[in-house]
Amino acid sequence: MQAPTQTVPLELLAGDEEKDHSDFDAGKSLQRIVRFDLQSEGNHVLAVSVTYTETDSDGEDQSKSRTRTFRKLYQFIAAPCLSVRTKVSGFPVQENRNEKRSQTKPVSFALEAQLENMADGPITLEKVAFSPKQSFNSTSINWDVSWPDTEKTPCPFLMPRDVTQVAFLIKQQPEGKQSKSQVETTKDGRIILGQLTIRWRTLMGDPGFLTTGWLTTRKQP
Incomplete structure (x- = not known):
């Protein structure tokens, strides 16, 4: 090939x-x-x-x-079967006057992704997962989350040009588990958060998968 x-x-x-x-x-x-x-x-x-x-x-x-x-x-x-657009928003750090200024405070981010079906036929999203760097952990807030006393949400079914939204909460691990010096950054100083992996199937059952490049965000002030 x-x-x-x-x-x-x-x-x-x-x-x-x-x-x-x-x-x-x-x-x-x-x-x-x-x-x-x-x-x-x-x-x-x-x-x-x-x-x-x-x-x-x-x-x-x-x-x-x-x-x-x-x-x-x-x-x-x-041709691409799925279009992915991502947006990362940072949560402001809440300062505590009683804490020492030298202490590292964890930083949280919200990762939003817009997924659009670019194929000629319908697809079913099977899994959307975020693989964070060692400095972070992530929590899915999508259809795969099980809520008490609620039925399981079916996987999203997208017709051609249909769009769906997914989101993840990303939080820096507290000091002691992961020091701030171990947070990986790019050459221009942006924080490397991780990668997004998406799996789907076509109407005929053919599998598809996509992994994004490293998703980054600017450092929080």
Whole structure:
């Protein structure tokens, strides 16, 4: 598979009812399966090369055998199935006059994400999770949260161009568990919070997943 950023050799997988060999009789067919996770947008080319040997009808005269090879290319464009827009808001730090100024106070953030179905058909969101850096912990406030005395909320079902919102509460771990010096930052001084991972299925049950880059926010004053 030739993707926009890399070329990957693919392993051929046999079907459940097929034997793992390459010989088959006249009139029979042979099926193999390739699996490849689409991780980048743009043009993809699947190159398939087949080499086989022709023999006589009895298969006894090896001198009459001929080896043949042909190659086919299958080109397709991978388009994004889900659009993700994120926003991070910081909560102001409540100062306590009785506390020492040198003491580090935990900082909290609200991560909001807008998810839009960009596919041609409907999808069902199965999981939206936030993986924070070691300096933080996160709490989901989405449909997967179980509330007492309430029925479980079904997973969001999005028709093409439908939009849904998800949110997470991110809090810096208190001093003693994670020191402020261990908070990771970018070169321009922005705080690295973590990554958002989204999993979904199409109407036919095909799985899809997406992981964002590192989500950041500016330092709190």
